[in-house]
Amino acid sequence: MADDHGGTAVEKSVPSTASAGTAVVLSEADSIQNPGFPPHRLRVTDTDPKKEKLAERRVSGFFFLSIIGSIAAVVFYFLFPIEEGNLASVRLNTASLGIAISLGLLGIGIGAVHWAKALMSDAEIVELRHGTRGTPETRAKAVEVFTLGNKESGFGRRTLIRNSLFTAIGLSVVPAVVLFRDLAPDEEPNGLLRHTLWKEGVRLARDPDGTPIKASDVTFGSAFHVIPEGLNDEHDRLEQKAKASVLLMRLHPEDLNELPERADWSYDGIVAYSKICTHVGCPVALYEQQTHHLLCPCHQSQFDVANHAKVIFGPASRPLPQLPIKIDAEGYLVAQSDFHEPVGPSFWEREK
Amino acid sequence: MSTTTEPTVTTTGPFADPSSKGARFTSAAANYIDERTSISGLVKEVGRKIFPDHWSFMLGEVALYSFIAILLSGTFLTFFFNPSMTEVHYEGSYVPLKGIEMSAAYASSLDISFDVRGGLLMRQVHHWAALLFVASIGLHMLRIFFTGAYRKPREINWLIGFVLFVLAMAEGFTGYSLPDDLLSGNGLRIIDGMLKAVPLIGTWISYYLFGGEFPGVDIVGRLYSLHILLLPAILIVALGIHLLLLVINKHTQFAGPGKTNDNVVGVPVMPVFAAKAGGFFFIVFGVIFLIAANFTINPIWNYGPYDPSPVSAGTQPDWYIGFADGALRLLPPGLDVVIGGYTLPFGVLIPLVGLVLFLAVVALYPFLEAWVTGDKREHHILDRPRNTPVRTAIGAAGVTFYAVLWAAASSDLIATHFKLSIEGVIHALQALLIFGTIIAYVVTKRVCLGLQKKDREIALHGYESGRIVRLPGGEYIEVHQQLDEYERWRLTSFQDYKPLMIRPDAQGKISTAQRIRAGFSRWFFEDRIVPVSKNEIEASKHDHH
Numbered sequence: 001m002a003d004d005h006g007g008t009a010v011e012k013s014v015p016s017t018a019s020a021g022t023a024v025v026l027s028e029a030d031s032i033q034n035p036g037f038p039p040h041r042l043r044v045t046d047t048d049p050k051k052e053k054l055a056e057r058r059v060s061g062f063f064f065l066s067i068i069g070s071i072a073a074v075v076f077y078f079l080f081p082i083e084e085g086n087l088a089s090v091r092l093n094t095a096s097l098g099i100a101i102s103l104g105l106l107g108i109g110i111g112a113v114h115w116a117k118a119l120m121s122d123a124e125i126v127e128l129r130h131g132t133r134g135t136p137e138t139r140a141k142a143v144e145v146f147t148l149g150n151k152e153s154g155f156g157r158r159t160l161i162r163n164s165l166f167t168a169i170g171l172s173v174v175p176a177v178v179l180f181r182d183l184a185p186d187e188e189p190n191g192l193l194r195h196t197l198w199k200e201g202v203r204l205a206r207d208p209d210g211t212p213i214k215a216s217d218v219t220f221g222s223a224f225h226v227i228p229e230g231l232n233d234e235h236d237r238l239e240q241k242a243k244a245s246v247l248l249m250r251l252h253p254e255d256l257n258e259l260p261e262r263a264d265w266s267y268d269g270i271v272a273y274s275k276i277c278t279h280v281g282c283p284v285a286l287y288e289q290q291t292h293h294l295l296c297p298c299h300q301s302q303f304d305v306a307n308h309a310k311v312i313f314g315p316a317s318r319p320l321p322q323l324p325i326k327i328d329a330e331g332y333l334v335a336q337s338d339f340h341e342p343v344g345p346s347f348w349e350r351e352k
Numbered sequence: 353m354s355t356t357t358e359p360t361v362t363t364t365g366p367f368a369d370p371s372s373k374g375a376r377f378t379s380a381a382a383n384y385i386d387e388r389t390s391i392s393g394l395v396k397e398v399g400r401k402i403f404p405d406h407w408s409f410m411l412g413e414v415a416l417y418s419f420i421a422i423l424l425s426g427t428f429l430t431f432f433f434n435p436s437m438t439e440v441h442y443e444g445s446y447v448p449l450k451g452i453e454m455s456a457a458y459a460s461s462l463d464i465s466f467d468v469r470g471g472l473l474m475r476q477v478h479h480w481a482a483l484l485f486v487a488s489i490g491l492h493m494l495r496i497f498f499t500g501a502y503r504k505p506r507e508i509n510w511l512i513g514f515v516l517f518v519l520a521m522a523e524g525f526t527g528y529s530l531p532d533d534l535l536s537g538n539g540l541r542i543i544d545g546m547l548k549a550v551p552l553i554g555t556w557i558s559y560y561l562f563g564g565e566f567p568g569v570d571i572v573g574r575l576y577s578l579h580i581l582l583l584p585a586i587l588i589v590a591l592g593i594h595l596l597l598l599v600i601n602k603h604t605q606f607a608g609p610g611k612t613n614d615n616v617v618g619v620p621v622m623p624v625f626a627a628k629a630g631g632f633f634f635i636v637f638g639v640i641f642l643i644a645a646n647f648t649i650n651p652i653w654n655y656g657p658y659d660p661s662p663v664s665a666g667t668q669p670d671w672y673i674g675f676a677d678g679a680l681r682l683l684p685p686g687l688d689v690v691i692g693g694y695t696l697p698f699g700v701l702i703p704l705v706g707l708v709l710f711l712a713v714v715a716l717y718p719f720l721e722a723w724v725t726g727d728k729r730e731h732h733i734l735d736r737p738r739n740t741p742v743r744t745a746i747g748a749a750g751v752t753f754y755a756v757l758w759a760a761a762s763s764d765l766i767a768t769h770f771k772l773s774i775e776g777v778i779h780a781l782q783a784l785l786i787f788g789t790i791i792a793y794v795v796t797k798r799v800c801l802g803l804q805k806k807d808r809e810i811a812l813h814g815y816e817s818g819r820i821v822r823l824p825g826g827e828y829i830e831v832h833q834q835l836d837e838y839e840r841w842r843l844t845s846f847q848d849y850k851p852l853m854i855r856p857d858a859q860g861k862i863s864t865a866q867r868i869r870a871g872f873s874r875w876f877f878e879d880r881i882v883p884v885s886k887n888e889i890e891a892s893k894h895d896h897h
Contacts, residue, residue, distance in 0.1 A: 020727055022873060023847055026848075030887060036610050037610035082445070095646060098642065099641075099642065101473075102639070102641035102645060105637045109636075111631070116631065126402070126610075126615050131730065184564050192564075193565075280546055280680065283538075283661050283663045300681060318688060345548050346548070347697075349695075
């Protein structure tokens with residue numbers, strides 16, 4: 001039954017005598033014997049020439065479908081161009097091209113598989129396995145190669161050469177490490193994370209158009225997405241926005257429960273909090289007006305604006321940093337100072 | 353029983369058999385190539401190599417073929433994509449975004465979608481193929497796990513496959529971030545937050561990765577280098593070794609009549625396997641095109657360019673990153689710990705370390721099991737999952753753990769769709785993560801043992817035929833239909849392990865490692881169903897006659 005194709009990368013090896021560990025190996029006498037192959041069953045295409053002919057036609061039929069599909073794809077490419085501003089034309093281009101190409105591919109695929117299943121020999125063939133390890137002779141040869149290599153080079157004997165080589169190779173990759181220093185600019189990240197564009201007198205402006213907000217514009221229950229005025233003109237607009245984004249809300253003073261040391265950080269029930277989540281930095285964009293809760297849509301951390309934005313649910317650890325605000329002479333809301341702590345996610349040196 | 357014909361050596365060479373013009377050309381070409389490459393040796397070795405057949409063996413094939421679809425469609429996309437974060441004003445065909453300031457990367461992604469004929473199709477082929485790639489790798493890994501195909505001599509190939517799985521996820525994530533749209537930018541923001549949580553070096557890792565402060569102007573270009581150069585190069589090398597080892601080790605097969613640990617039974621590469629696998633390649637490719645032609649994936653034009661301030665509700669990563677995102681959602685608040693002035697954000701670190709540990713257990717499982725069984729033999733016959741109850745139960749527990757984390761990535765959508773509170777959903781998922789995993793383990797193990805008992809019963813007494821017969825003495829019995837020997841072999845041939853007995857070593861001592869190993873061994877093999885022996889079959893026959 002068996003035929004031997006020989007190993008590919010490994011020569012034929014002796015049967016393994018490896019330990020079976022805790023496996024229970026039944027004795028020959030007690031274990032059920034492999035009954036060998038069941039009798040081969042012929043397919044209908046093996047016995048009926050008519051069916052065979054039909055299968056043959058079917059296979060080439062699929063290949064013809066594929067030919068039609070591929071030609072159709074080229075035709076559709078020109079027949080259904082994309083017209084500027086017309087989304088339906090994009091849709092038609094994508095669908096017609098894709099379906100035609102798909103037909104071109106599926107025809108080949110289904111035809112080939114059908115050919116294999118219905119017409120090619122379905123007799124199962126046996127190939128012998130050999131132990132993966134090399135034969136003792138091969139292994140002895142391999143050992144000899146290394147022994148000779150060692151002897152002829154003196155690799156094991158000349159320890160000074162060997163050890164200095166190892167050190168040299170090890171050190172040769174060190175320059176690669178310093179070469180990556182300029183992946184980032186020279187400044188220290190730790191300092192950058194502590195400062196935003198906010199400072200005393202900077203007006204609170206609407207996100208994204210940048211128009212300043214008057215205290216009188218902020219009605220009870222409303223919320224504004226805020227950026228510092230002038231942010232849109234900054235060359236590093238997005239980096240600054242990623243730190244300086246703020247949410248502005250006005251609560252009824254009786255709902256607002258302020259910390260005594262921050263009593264003058266708000267103006268007439270208007271409070272401003274960093275919009276950057278203290279969990280991993282998503283924008284805390286959803287304000288629930290009735291409950292005064294802020295929800296981060298990424299990981300569902302919830303902050304209670306009425307209670308100095310403390311965390312009431314979710315994986316965030318710290319309250320959102322508060323931006324102290326006041327109004328200027330013209331009635332516009334302005335910052336009293338920068339945030340008093342770094343905004344956004346926690347990091348190692350944060351408390352330093 | 354091969355039909356290979358040994359080449360007959362003649363003076364004109366083995367390839368000369370000029371019966372027709374076409375054959376003359378073929379043999380001349382073959383001769384030309386062989387005289388310069390000795391390729392005939394390779395053809396002789398692998399041309400009639402045997403591949404066993406089972407539907408589950410095609411999962412790895414799906415992964416391989418979808419990877420080829422990714423390579424081809426991805427190459428097409430590189431001709432049009434501009435990996436730059438330079439701010440431009442969009443002037444393409446998509447009217448709602450006209451004049452908007454955005455990165456060149458996002459603008460060129462829009463151009464691919466709306467101004468290049470077939471561009472959207474290729475983008476969707478690339479994305480769908482990537483989703484299919486990761487999915488089929490996952491299913492392929494589960495097939496390997498539950499059938500024990502990772503056992504000696506295939507442990508290294510499991511490890512390489514694991515590396516491929518991780519690379520596939522990394523490729524997916526880097527590719528997802530390239531269009532620089534609002535959704536992917538928020539994904540990067542989350543990565544930035546997670547990196548910053550790493551003790552000691554986190555702030556610096558983020559700083560180097562983004563080339564300064566988040567988001568910077570470098571990240572898309574850097575991810576592009578990784579996505580189209582470094583990661584694919586590693587992936588292709590690992591894939592090559594993976595397939596080479598598959599050929600060297602030869603494919604595993606399920607137990608069946610005529611199949612032994614020392615043979616491979618199946619169809620030869622030429623012609624049947626080549627036709628089936630080659631045909632299947634076209635089918636996979638065709639199906640990807642069919643899906644891409646009809647179903648939108650990642651409609652970046654709806655999200656707008658990245659801006660750190662807006663975000664839409666119901667944000668979700670691609671499915672294969674879901675388990676990591678879900679893990680982030682399940683932690684309770686207030687886990688920042690400050691030690692000596694340094695901050696350890698455990699709310700992020702626990703999911704991070706937990707996922708690394710989970711993946712490490714997946715990677716190292718074959719070595720752990722090999723240590724517990726102490727089995728040093730080669731295994732080429734696959735286990736039926738029921739015959740290894742504890743392994744199957746561990747697998748089921750792992751799948752449950754992963755699935756709960758994955759579900760957690762949709763916690764907000766679950767809450768809104770089923771009108772539940774987000775708090776309730778999170779608490780339920782937290783409970784499921786722990787108890788669901790345990791329940792899955794226990795139930796699976798019991799189900800496996802039950803199925804083994806049923807198999808044993810059937811092997812010994814046959815199937816219930818439903819035919820009731822009255823004996824002359826008045827007794828009623830149900831006639832059992834006996835199995836044929838082939839069917840019985842399928843049910844009865846499996847490996848059986850018993851728990852390790854602790855024995856003192858030469859010094860009369862029992863080492864701690866030995867105790868731990870025995871503990872694991874008890875856990876694995878305490879409950880075992882012994883395979884049916886010949887004697888039992890004989891005895892059962894006497895019972896019936």
